[in-house]
Amino acid sequence: MMNICVAQSGGPTCAINASLVGVFKESLKKPEIDAIFGSVNGIEGVIENHLIDMKTIIRTNDDIELLRQTPSTVLGSCRYKLPDWREDDTIYKKIADTLIQRQIGAFFYIGGNDSMDTVNKLSDYFREISIDIKIIGIPKTIDNDLCITDHTPGFGSAAKYVATTMHEIIRDSSVYSMPSVTIVEIMGRHAGWLTASSAVLHALGETAPHLVYVPEREFSLEKFIKDVRHEMAKHKAVIVAVSEGMEVPEGVQSGVVDNFGHKYLSGIGKYLEESVRSEIGCKVRSIELNVMQRCSSHICSRTDIDESELIGAEGVKHALAGETGKVMVFRRISSMPYTVIVETADACQIANKEKFLPAEFITASGNNISRCAMEYFLPLIQGELNIIMDRGIPKHFTIKESVLK
Amino acid sequence: MMNICVAQSGGPTCAINASLVGVFKESLKKPEIDAIFGSVNGIEGVIENHLIDMKTIIRTNDDIELLRQTPSTVLGSCRYKLPDWREDDTIYKKIADTLIQRQIGAFFYIGGNDSMDTVNKLSDYFREISIDIKIIGIPKTIDNDLCITDHTPGFGSAAKYVATTMHEIIRDSSVYSMPSVTIVEIMGRHAGWLTASSAVLHALGETAPHLVYVPEREFSLEKFIKDVRHEMAKHKAVIVAVSEGMEVPEGVQSGVVDNFGHKYLSGIGKYLEESVRSEIGCKVRSIELNVMQRCSSHICSRTDIDESELIGAEGVKHALAGETGKVMVFRRISSMPYTVIVETADACQIANKEKFLPAEFITASGNNISRCAMEYFLPLIQGELNIIMDRGIPKHFTIKESVLK
Numbered sequence: 001m002m003n004i005c006v007a008q009s010g011g012p013t014c015a016i017n018a019s020l021v022g023v024f025k026e027s028l029k030k031p032e033i034d035a036i037f038g039s040v041n042g043i044e045g046v047i048e049n050h051l052i053d054m055k056t057i058i059r060t061n062d063d064i065e066l067l068r069q070t071p072s073t074v075l076g077s078c079r080y081k082l083p084d085w086r087e088d089d090t091i092y093k094k095i096a097d098t099l100i101q102r103q104i105g106a107f108f109y110i111g112g113n114d115s116m117d118t119v120n121k122l123s124d125y126f127r128e129i130s131i132d133i134k135i136i137g138i139p140k141t142i143d144n145d146l147c148i149t150d151h152t153p154g155f156g157s158a159a160k161y162v163a164t165t166m167h168e169i170i171r172d173s174s175v176y177s178m179p180s181v182t183i184v185e186i187m188g189r190h191a192g193w194l195t196a197s198s199a200v201l202h203a204l205g206e207t208a209p210h211l212v213y214v215p216e217r218e219f220s221l222e223k224f225i226k227d228v229r230h231e232m233a234k235h236k237a238v239i240v241a242v243s244e245g246m247e248v249p250e251g252v253q254s255g256v257v258d259n260f261g262h263k264y265l266s267g268i269g270k271y272l273e274e275s276v277r278s279e280i281g282c283k284v285r286s287i288e289l290n291v292m293q294r295c296s297s298h299i300c301s302r303t304d305i306d307e308s309e310l311i312g313a314e315g316v317k318h319a320l321a322g323e324t325g326k327v328m329v330f331r332r333i334s335s336m337p338y339t340v341i342v343e344t345a346d347a348c349q350i351a352n353k354e355k356f357l358p359a360e361f362i363t364a365s366g367n368n369i370s371r372c373a374m375e376y377f378l379p380l381i382q383g384e385l386n387i388i389m390d391r392g393i394p395k396h397f398t399i400k401e402s403v404l405k
Numbered sequence: 406m407m408n409i410c411v412a413q414s415g416g417p418t419c420a421i422n423a424s425l426v427g428v429f430k431e432s433l434k435k436p437e438i439d440a441i442f443g444s445v446n447g448i449e450g451v452i453e454n455h456l457i458d459m460k461t462i463i464r465t466n467d468d469i470e471l472l473r474q475t476p477s478t479v480l481g482s483c484r485y486k487l488p489d490w491r492e493d494d495t496i497y498k499k500i501a502d503t504l505i506q507r508q509i510g511a512f513f514y515i516g517g518n519d520s521m522d523t524v525n526k527l528s529d530y531f532r533e534i535s536i537d538i539k540i541i542g543i544p545k546t547i548d549n550d551l552c553i554t555d556h557t558p559g560f561g562s563a564a565k566y567v568a569t570t571m572h573e574i575i576r577d578s579s580v581y582s583m584p585s586v587t588i589v590e591i592m593g594r595h596a597g598w599l600t601a602s603s604a605v606l607h608a609l610g611e612t613a614p615h616l617v618y619v620p621e622r623e624f625s626l627e628k629f630i631k632d633v634r635h636e637m638a639k640h641k642a643v644i645v646a647v648s649e650g651m652e653v654p655e656g657v658q659s660g661v662v663d664n665f666g667h668k669y670l671s672g673i674g675k676y677l678e679e680s681v682r683s684e685i686g687c688k689v690r691s692i693e694l695n696v697m698q699r700c701s702s703h704i705c706s707r708t709d710i711d712e713s714e715l716i717g718a719e720g721v722k723h724a725l726a727g728e729t730g731k732v733m734v735f736r737r738i739s740s741m742p743y744t745v746i747v748e749t750a751d752a753c754q755i756a757n758k759e760k761f762l763p764a765e766f767i768t769a770s771g772n773n774i775s776r777c778a779m780e781y782f783l784p785l786i787q788g789e790l791n792i793i794m795d796r797g798i799p800k801h802f803t804i805k806e807s808v809l810k
Contacts, residue, residue, distance in 0.1 A: 012576070012580055044582060071573050071576050071577060072576035072577050072579070073580045076582065077580035078581065078582065160797060160798070163797075163798050164799055165697060165701070168476050168477075168697070168700040168799075169696060171417070171475065171477035171801060172417045172696045172700040173696075174477070175446075175477055175478045175482035176446070176482060176484070177446045177449060177483065200796070204796060204798060236806075287697075288693065288695070290693070291577045291578075291690075291692060292573070292574075295574065295576060295577040296570070297573060298573070299703055378797065381796075383797070384794070389789070391608055392568075392706065392786035392787045393565070393569050393605070393606070393786070396576060398576075401641075
């Protein structure tokens with residue numbers, strides 16, 4: 001008999017709690033697993049021995065359904081980067097103390113790029129000091145920028161939100177008779193996956209977004225203004241999707257001044273809006289999809305939620321089969337019909353690495369997404385949950401603040 | 406036999422097309438109505454004699470269902486302010502020409518405050534020149550700031566989006582162990598209805614939003630910082646809702662003015678974010694819900710959509726009964742069970758006037774919404790549509806650009 005521990009880390013998504021459900025439900029099924037601990041605020045909870053008994057938290061099938069439709073991390077999160085244990089193992093000893101004291105045989109870390117670094121380092125450390133605790137990474141990120149895996153849990157829901165909202169913004173932006181430009185700023189620091197997903201609307205027959213700029217291609221303001229003018233000749237309302245990670249020239253400021261006379265720094269969307277206003281002079285608006293991209297569970301992808309639960313459950317199976325220092329990944333067998341299998345990869349192959357849009361997903365002109373990308377994106381956004389409502393609002397599963405303190 | 410004409414005007418909402426459906430379906434039922442014309446881009450289409458035969462556009466029950474779930478204005482919109490006809494009747498003559506030539510017996514204008522000004526002036530003009538064309542206003546605005554009517558079509562869906570999104574932002578903002586402040590900027594130029602609607606989450610047991618600022622109360626930055634500090638002592642993640650229309654120091658507003666002399670507002674959220682950063686120095690973020698507030702049909706309120714269709718249909722009945730210069734309004738009979746009836750009011754009582762939050766909806770401290778407001782807001786956000794999807798994305802009804810040109 002052993003206990004297990006699960007933690008959530010990094011930026012929120014709609015699917016992290018579904019992976020927690022996967023770990024929890026699979027662990028319940030396994031006779032060799034006794035207590036299921038949840039660590040509060042990611043690895044910080046393990047360091048501080050702040051674990052909670054998940055069986056006292058998740059009590060009913062309704063709880064499970066609610067947790068599947070609740071965005072963000074019910075156990076809290078952290079952005080904690082472990083040092084190299086060869087240089088300083090103080091924190092590692094604290095982690096080992098907690099895990100040994102709680103008789104943890106396997107630790108599941110649901111997180112992104114940085115969390116897979118933790119999986120890699122921790123499993124190395126435990127191997128080195130010959131302690132048999134399995135460390136398994138369950139990936140998640142709306143950025144979809146992890147290597148090896150076909151896609152990441154959380155991405156499909158974010159992509160469905162982005163495409164749905166882009167569709168609605170197209171309707172909203174197209175009502176007046178005068179020409180206009182609408183710029184939608186979408187998350188993604190270095191990789192353009194989420195921005196590119198807005199182009200799935202082309203599969204529905206929409207001409208918009210008419211221009212899509214991703215960080216994988218160099219950006220030129222001169223070329224951008226030329227592109228916009230070109231599209232304005234064809235369309236009354238031009239819609240542009242742009243990754244937040246596009247490189248903006250030094251010192252770009254919105255021109256708005258605060259009390260103290262400081263100019264506000266602003267993002268790429270605002271910058272391009274100002275550029276269109278000054279260079280072209282037409283009606284122009286920029287919209288930042290902001291955190292709604294990663295937390296709009298009310299329009300999550302059922303495919304994403306189901307897969308996120310599955311990949312959590314598979315993690316438990318692989319830990320019990322003796323694997324450690326692994327990250328669970330999806331391999332796509334086919335797009336039509338859509339079929340994926342869950343495998344493992346070495347954490348060191350995924351930690352601190354990024355995956356970018358394939359060159360063929362971007363048009364030759366560098367300002368839009370190719371039709372061939374549709375086959376990749378569309379299966380990931382299919383299906384909806386039957387959202388449980390409370391007084392007209394999607395209901396969430398939460399843990400009392402007093403328990404998390 | 407006569408024909409009728411319907412047009413859509415002002416800023417988009419999720420419910421304007423439902424009101425169009427109401428006018429269309431009710432007109433189909435009436436033996437005295439022959440052609441149903443739609444005017445492209447509001448009153449501009451009438452001025453330019455750019456009308457389309459709606460029976461060639463809306464052909465099936467599926468079309469109707471799709472139109473009900475499509476945000477914005479399928480016929481396009483305008484922000485056209487009619488001059489005083491006593492001073493200059495050139496435009497009025499053009500409008501009369503079109504309506505007479507097309508044998509229009511009744512004109513239905515779906516729009517906000519400014520559109521009701523058009524209803525008022527047009528009906529006055531036609532009375533004056535003794536032309537028997539009925540002019541009926543069908544209200545819509547997410548701002549909910551029209552007088553006399555209990556609430557406006559479009560508001561319930563916007564409120565449902567705001568409350569749902571605020572709920573998700575609360576989850577998103579509460580994951581880290583460090584203290585933080587999240588400021589959510591919500592639409593509303595002079596009236597705080599939509600911002601206040603975010604407080605319905607209190608009825609679900611949420612303590613957030615912890616602070617709600619509406620334009621009905623004077624705003625002081627000093628008091629705001631004090632309020633935030635006070636809430637930070639109680640909550641790790643403080644959530645603030647603020648109306649875009651809060652009066653802020655000079656220079657924060659963009660200064661751009663629309664046809665009606667309204668200033669385009671932006672920046673209160675960013676301004677408060679910078680203030681918290683410089684005064685308190687904690688983690689702080691501002692989020693602008695932007696146009697998503699008015700076009701997120703995928704999470705529209707079924708109550709709102711059904712009522713918006715109903716009020717359009719009632720408009721047709723009242724026109725046929727001989728009324729003109731009227732705006733259709735809701736009168737609430739009871740909140741529990743929720744019951745409204747549709748009546749008419751004189752357009753002159755509604756045009757160019759605004760309705761503000763009742764004093765008792767705002768707490769004595771002026772920084773939150775009272776529990777007594779829940780009874781008003783909650784019925785308006787109940788129910789969802791069974792959204793028809795296409796490849797994982799809510800499907801929209803659109804009219805070919807070539808037809809609208």
